[in-house]
Amino acid sequence: MREPTIKGNPNSGGGASRRTGSAAETTTSEGRAPEGNDDKLRPQRLSEVIGQRAVAERLTICLAAAKKRGEPLPHILFDGPPGLGKTTFAMVLHNELGVELNITSGAALDKKMDVMPFLTNAAEGSILFIDEIHRLPRAVEEFIYPVMEDFRVDVVLGEGMSARTINLPLKKFTIIGATTRSGMLSGPLRERFGMHEHLEFYDVEDLARIITINAAKLRATIVPEATWELAARSRGTARIANARLRWVRDYALARADGHISLSVACDALAMQEVDKEGLDKQDRRYLETLIRVFGGGPTGVEALAATMNVSVDTLKDEVEPYLLRREYVVRSPRGREVTSKGYLHLGLPEPPREPDLPLFEPQRRLFQ
């Protein structure tokens, strides 16, 4: 099995830095704790991947077909919130095919010349994984269109009247893109991917299976009730389940005999301020700010981010997807709004809502 090559500027804040295991690892996000090196817990084979069944089945077919035809995989785009398995799928495909994998990030590819070495050095059938592909500048994006379509790059030599374009043929390889914002990708780029797979949040059963397997990998003993509790409080996200498991394991070692019982798990999670539904401090702060400062909304995400002093990207990528999925907030063209369920979760009274009056109602009242 070949080792993946990880390239890109580790200080760019891109996904590549997350996997280097360097000091840059602490830059995962604002507000949330660093989540440890996930690579040890990452499934290596398609058969080890938990959940995401429909996606895994389609990829199995794709793999079998590519192997039989002796051709590279089609270009694949994975989208979905962070920590659901986009990188994992790319790595699993590289392991299944036994081909070279190069990893970079859209944020690290500032100029055409940054991406050039990845293209010209790509071996036949290899995989180039571009994390955060929505951060590719438009010029770089346009530069890779002919790569994705015809496996060639068009290089312009010289300037002005004497400028000429040469076409450089490339080996046939696969680009796997990952994004948390497929909406930010231009239509032409999206259309050049042969497959587009959306990853969903995990259900509690799948997270419980992931925790059971990973507890064994970490040599931690955990009772089924604690596994279930952790799974239920992991925000539907595999990476968060791993992070919570590591924290609970450490807590059990420091404060108990190392064995993860239900009460140890609950105490550890309470210390991290993770509530019964798995929401953390940042999630609750989002809801509280929306209620206290903006009267429950609707309000724009920019105003909310400025008040909370966090970036809009953090709110959009990490906080909101799960709150929307659990229906604690709704998003409309007018902005974000807390639902009755959101008020209930925080134990706050919901202000009476103005009924939507028909247009003639104010006039009728005037004459009463």
Ligand code: ADP
């Ligand atoms: P993303 O690239 O979407 O941000 P990753 O692929 O890096 O997320 O996943 C984060 C971690 O979650 C992985 O290291 C792996 O341990 C775990 N993980 C993700 N998907 C799965 C899965 N389907 N089954 C088991 N573990 C998973």
